[in-house]
Amino acid sequence: MAQPKPHAYEQVKAFVKTRITSGEWKPGDAVPSESALMVQFSISRMTVNRALRELALEGMVTRIQGSGTRVAELHRISSRLIIRDIKEEVIERGHTHTSHVLLVATEKATAPLAKTLGLRTGSKVFHTTLVHLENGIPIQHEDRYVNPMAAPDFLRTDFTQFTPAHHLLIHAPLTDASYQIEACLPGRLIAKLLHIKTSEACLAITRCTVSGVHVASVARLVYPGTRYSFAGQFQP
Amino acid sequence: MAQPKPHAYEQVKAFVKTRITSGEWKPGDAVPSESALMVQFSISRMTVNRALRELALEGMVTRIQGSGTRVAELHRISSRLIIRDIKEEVIERGHTHTSHVLLVATEKATAPLAKTLGLRTGSKVFHTTLVHLENGIPIQHEDRYVNPMAAPDFLRTDFTQFTPAHHLLIHAPLTDASYQIEACLPGRLIAKLLHIKTSEACLAITRCTVSGVHVASVARLVYPGTRYSFAGQFQP
DNA sequence: CAGTGGTCTAGACCACCGA
DNA sequence: CGGTGGTCTAGACCACTGG
Numbered sequence: 039m040a041q042p043k044p045h046a047y048e049q050v051k052a053f054v055k056t057r058i059t060s061g062e063w064k065p066g067d068a069v070p071s072e073s074a075l076m077v078q079f080s081i082s083r084m085t086v087n088r089a090l091r092e093l094a095l096e097g098m099v100t101r102i103q104g105s106g107t108r109v110a111e112l113h114r115i116s117s118r119l120i121i122r123d124i125k126e127e128v129i130e131r132g133h134t135h136t137s138h139v140l141l142v143a144t145e146k147a148t149a150p151l152a153k154t155l156g157l158r159t160g161s162k163v164f165h166t167t168l169v170h171l172e173n174g175i176p177i178q179h180e181d182r183y184v185n186p187m188a189a190p191d192f193l194r195t196d197f198t199q200f201t202p203a204h205h206l207l208i209h210a211p212l213t214d215a216s217y218q219i220e221a222c223l224p225g226r227l228i229a230k231l232l233h234i235k236t237s238e239a240c241l242a243i244t245r246c247t248v249s250g251v252h253v254a255s256v257a258r259l260v261y262p263g264t265r266y267s268f269a270g271q272f273q274p
Numbered sequence: 275m276a277q278p279k280p281h282a283y284e285q286v287k288a289f290v291k292t293r294i295t296s297g298e299w300k301p302g303d304a305v306p307s308e309s310a311l312m313v314q315f316s317i318s319r320m321t322v323n324r325a326l327r328e329l330a331l332e333g334m335v336t337r338i339q340g341s342g343t344r345v346a347e348l349h350r351i352s353s354r355l356i357i358r359d360i361k362e363e364v365i366e367r368g369h370t371h372t373s374h375v376l377l378v379a380t381e382k383a384t385a386p387l388a389k390t391l392g393l394r395t396g397s398k399v400f401h402t403t404l405v406h407l408e409n410g411i412p413i414q415h416e417d418r419y420v421n422p423m424a425a426p427d428f429l430r431t432d433f434t435q436f437t438p439a440h441h442l443l444i445h446a447p448l449t450d451a452s453y454q455i456e457a458c459l460p461g462r463l464i465a466k467l468l469h470i471k472t473s474e475a476c477l478a479i480t481r482c483t484v485s486g487v488h489v490a491s492v493a494r495l496v497y498p499g500t501r502y503s504f505a506g507q508f509q510p
Numbered sequence: 511c512a513g514t515g516g517t518c519t520a521g522a523c524c525a526c527c528g529a
Numbered sequence: 530c531g532g533t534g535g536t537c538t539a540g541a542c543c544a545c546t547g548g
Contacts, residue, residue, distance in 0.1 A: 045536065059449045059486055071514065082538045084320070087515080095331075103515045104546030119355040119506065213295045216507045221457040221475040221499030239457040239475035239499070250295050263457030263475070270355065271452045281517065307533065318519045323534080339534045340526030 046081045050089035053079075058098060058109050069099055069107040119270065121215060121245070123203045124180075128172045136174070139197045140231070141167035147183075154246060155185045156253045164192050166202050169231050176232040179224075179260040188254035202257075210249035217245045219268075224260060232262050239263040282317045286325035289315075294334055294345055305335055305343040355506060357453065357481065359439045360416075360495075364408045372410070375433045376467070377403035383419075390482060391421045392489045400428050402438050405467050412468040415460075415496040424490035438493075446485035453481045455504075460496060468498050475499040 044052075057063040070078070075086045090107055093099045101107045128135040143165045152159045164184040169176050182202050184192045188210045195205045206212075222242045229236040241261040247254045280288075293299040306314070311322045326343055329335045337343045364371040381401045388395045400420040405412050418438050420428045424446045431441045442448075458478045465472040477497040483490045 047536080059447050061445075061447055061486075065444070073514085082540085083515095084518090084539090085537060087517090088536095090515085101515065102546075103544065104513080106514060106546090208301070209297075211295050211297065211301075214507070216505070218503050218505045219455065219477070220503035221477040221497075223473070223475050237459070237473055239459050241455070241457040241477075261457075267454050267456035269452070269454045271450070283517080309532085318521090319534095320520090320537090321518060323536090324517095326534085337534065338527080340532080341528075342533060 046079065046085050047089040047092075050075055050079060050081075050086055051093055054089070054093060055098060063109050065109050065111045067109045069109060071106060119217075119268075121212070121217075121247075123201055123207060124170050124178055125201045125204065128170075128177075131172075133173045136171045137198055137201065138169040138171065138176075138231075139166070140169065141165060142193060142197065144193070151183055151256070154253060154256055155183065157185065157187075162186055164189075166197065168197060168202075170201070175265065177261060177265050179228050179231055180257060181260075182255060182257040184255045185252050188249050188252035202255075206247065206249075206255055210247075210252070210254045212247055212254075213250055214248035215245060217243055219243050221263070222260070224262075228260055232260070234262050234264075241266060241268075282315065282321050283325040283328075286311055286315060286317075286322055287329055290325070290329060291334060299345050301345050301347045303345045305345060307342060355504075357451070357479075359437055359443065360406050360414055361437045361440065364406075364413075367408075369409045372407045373434055373437065374405040374407065374467075375402070376405065377401060378429060378433065380429070387419055387492070390489060390492055391419065393421065393423075398422055400425075402433065404433060404438075406437070411501065413497060413501050415464050415467055416493060417495075418491060418493040420491045421488050424485050424488035438491075442483065442485075442491055446483075446488070446490045448483055448490075449486055450484035451481060453479055455479050457499070458496075460498075464496055468496070470498050470500075477502060477504075 054069060063069065069090070072083050072086045072090065075089075076083045079086070090099065090101065094101045094107075098110055099107050100110050125135045144162055145165045146160045147155065147157055147163045149159045151163065152161055155163065157163065164186060165182070166184070167179075167181050170178040170180065180202065184202070184206070186192070189206055191209065192202070192205060195202070220242050222240055224232060224234065224236060224238070224240050226236055229238070240263050243259045244257070245259070246256045290305060299305065305326070308319050308322045308326065312319050315322070326335065326337065330337045330343075334346055335343050336346050361371045379401045380398055382396045383391065383393055383399045385395045387399065388397055391399065393399065400422060401418070402420070403415075403417050406414040406416065416438065420438070420442070422428070425442055427445065428438070428441060431438070456478050458476055460468060460470065460472060460474070460476050462472055465474070476499050479495045480493070481495070482492045
């Protein structure tokens with residue numbers, strides 16, 4: 039026996055999950071009510087409630103107050119996509135991370151940039167550009183603008199030691215973010231910096247992070263397509 | 275007033291969240307214990323527990339039994355990456371979806387394919403290839419192998435009406451999946467089918483889905499880089 | 511209206527951590 | 530050992546849905 043006594047709420051979750059994934063209960067079908075499961079498992083309603091609430095969070099069922107619980111229509115499959123510090127990621131693979139710092143500057147915001155950062159055109163913004171290397175091989179070109187209101191000490195960082203993302207994660211805790219993942223060809227400059235041909239496809243992530251009331255940073259990260267891919271797993 | 279009476283557990287979540295995002299409580303700092311918050315808010319422990327448990331799920335805090343609750347080290351922000359039926363997605367944008375069905379066949383599995391599908395080499399597998407169009411413009415090339423054990427009626431589907439993903443979502447409810455997102459250049463054939471140049475970068479998703487005990491399907495989806503990108507938002 | 515889920519309480523027992 | 534979180538109970542009131 040693996041677990042002599044699985045928690046009650048987990049038993050309920052497993053019970054419902056199994057009926058759904060086995061196809062016994064089809065999308066749209068009603069799931070037994072809390073009171074029914076309460077009797078069936080001889081447990082209190084709070085415990086059943088927790089089980090069903092978690093299943094709803096996971097997208098397995100849909101709950102409507104006053105109406106009931108039903109098997110979710112299409113199990114849209116989903117997984118967590120995580121924003122991490124690339125240095126952490128490289129180190130976790132047991133490799134060494136280094137950075138080439140190409141630019142550390144204060145500039146005046148252009149109109150579109152000011153707009154996304156929530157500043158006035160011409161305001162001071164921090165601008166950094168660097169290339170991240172894994173075991174000496176370039177894997178990411180990072181071009182980032184930072185809102186001085188969100189991270190006033192940003193430029194004091196030694197970017198050969200700490201990544202811009204690391205500074206921001208510490209000094210401007212994230213509250214919101216949006217991202218866009220696309221495929222593109224690198225420009226001549228980026229291709230040269232990444233040691234790839236201009237004809238090699240790249241993954242590009244454009245990311246905008248919010249910390250409290252400030253839009254903290256907008257960054258464009260370009261990865262050589264042959265050296266980097268996202269991978270992930272789902273467990274709905 | 276927006277909400278005259280926010281739920282108690284929401285209040286606790288908001289309280290803790292605010293201290294964290296404002297920087298008042300830094301990563302590693304202790305969060306008040308359940309009993310402390312219980313007194314402070316004059317609510318029961320179960321309610322405090324729910325608030326902190328949800329914050330832990332969202333990655334804002336770390337909880338260790340017997341030790342306490344602390345502000346999470348790096349607020350790795352995360353969002354749900356959702357994989358959906360492309361037809362649904364196109365229709366949701368208010369556009370029309372059509373398919374060019376290029377191949378619907380039963381084949382014998384090659385060794386590597388059989389391995390990923392959990393079959394014996396030479397077993398029957400279903401194979402479909404199609405191009406999905408949004409308002410008549412090609413946006414995805416789909417090349418898919420399906421395990422007949424998981425979806426025996428797969429080939430009966432009219433793929434001009436229903437996408438392969440749709441059939442699978444209904445007849446082989448997902449239990450697990452893994453994916454890989456990468457950038458690549460299309461081959462000559464795919465470029466032609468998508469009406470793009472062979473030098474145009476593409477996003478490619480390779481996805482493997484599991485339904486119950488069977489590996490149900492493995493698919494490679496190629497999107498023209500100029501016409502498609504993933505986007506998402508985080509709200510921890 | 512009866513039945514559903516959404517929330518909350520005031521206790522309780524347990525497993526675990528650190529001193 | 531005391532304090533922590535993890536779980537559970539047996540009630541309760543409310544808001545909402547459906548017939």
